[in-house]
Amino acid sequence: MQSVTVFREDSLVLLSAEVSTQNLKTPKSFEKSPGPIARATQAQDNNTLGRQPVSLYALAKDLGTTEELKSLVLQAHRLGLQVFMDLPHSGAASAEDGLGGQFFHWGEKGFHPISGARIYNFEEGEVQRYLLSSIAFWMDQFGIDGFRFLDVASTIWADRGRFVPSDPAEMEEFLSTDDKTDKAGVQYLMQANSLIHQLDKYARTVAEESTMYPHLCDSVEEGGLGFDYRQASNAPSLYRELVSKCRDEQWGMKTIVDTICEVKNLMPKEKILGYMESLDHCAVGRRPLKIAFLSWETLHTIAAGGVAPHVTELAGALHKAGHTVHIFTRSTQNRTWENDIMGVIYHEVNFNTDSDFVREIENMCAAFVGHFLHMESRVGGFDVIHGHDWLVGPAVIQLSSMNKRVVFTMHSTETGRCGNVQYGGQSARIREIEGQACHSAQRVIAVSGVLKEEVCSHYQVHGAKIEVIYNGIHADAIAKMEWEDEWTGNTKKDKGFDVMDPMFLFVGRLAVQKGPDLLLEAIPMILQARGNAKFVI
Structure with a gap:
């Protein structure tokens, strides 16, 4: 079986149909892909499902040759099927190519606040020619019969569709303000639809x-965008909600029918395409998650220690995997504000300082919670809240007391930071916060096995509740960095070690949490087996 996007004019239905390869003789290289038409253009990362292409004229390399695609389209036409492909004109893959300020908007405006895709500057004539000619290319060279424009909201709205009202009455008032839409983007969509219908009626x-x-779906002549169909995505969201959170007897037929008909009732003159599930919804654990990070430090705001790179890199990786990530952290200014950095949304929260450090942290956490609840009222609930270190413990x-799904990462314990001594006073107050946070969270993450043992021992947390996830580094960036001193980057050469001598490197502070004692205990045993071993600490 081969998944192919097909269209039938008589039934006004667009669907992803399982077409038997006995009837539609698909080239073998296309049989390997679950959706060749859905992501035909070459993308930088497969997890974007073709939504961030590196070229609008290149067929995805894992889908076979251009001749095989032409053969697939031709055989579909012989069966009376029309072939559609996704058109990712809402953004492009990130690259350091010097096109910022030319093909794409300059600075932060040039990146989608959620996906990180580069946003085309539709005001530029060369951009319009590039995008429109790609449409003509696929229709002329491959016989593509139609297109599904991806993430149209990102092209229409100035805020990329993030804070658009859903109520029709509010929408009318929202549109009355000139700065809400991306006028050049709206004009481009009108041009694209006009071209497609001009090339093939x-x-x-x-x-x-x-x-x-x-x-x-109003015609271009009437001032509309000219689309033939609106794809309604509300039904899949409902089905996922029912399957994941409701018992069978809680499924209400009225709710299902109302949801399926909702878009049609709101837009009675439009042709609506409904579906139950798509590749996009299944790609990232069935659906992207909305994740809230709580951290007192990040690399892009106020960096104080090792938690900053951990939180920043983890948030960036989750965003790259397709999830929506918000970070609530200390503000760099005397105000609470929002900042989009490479697709991750940073909420810099202001709060009252205090001469008592623990009291100040409690003030910070109260401000985090208040702003978090405010954001929930704006963008909806979060799937996971991930707190880092005791500083966000309160x-x-x-x-957690509000029945939110909270995960808590322990990067160290107060006892460990104090040299394995349990002091009173402020240190005791911090230990109380750490312990209560570990017990309140649904799951706890420890960054090492030793730390897990500490948490279990000091705070009587059951080991089954704790998952060990080690920290990591981007080794490639270090290996390729430019050194300013005389070191060549070859430790053996610089230290006079023989090239065949095995070498062990320890990086970290000399504390029990980092395990230098284990290395020192192991050295005699290693030297017994390999007398030429070398150790660098």
């Missing part, structure tokens, strides 16, 4: 648009 276009933009405790 039977061609059809589908808009993946969930913000209920009112003029989506926030972890409070949010």
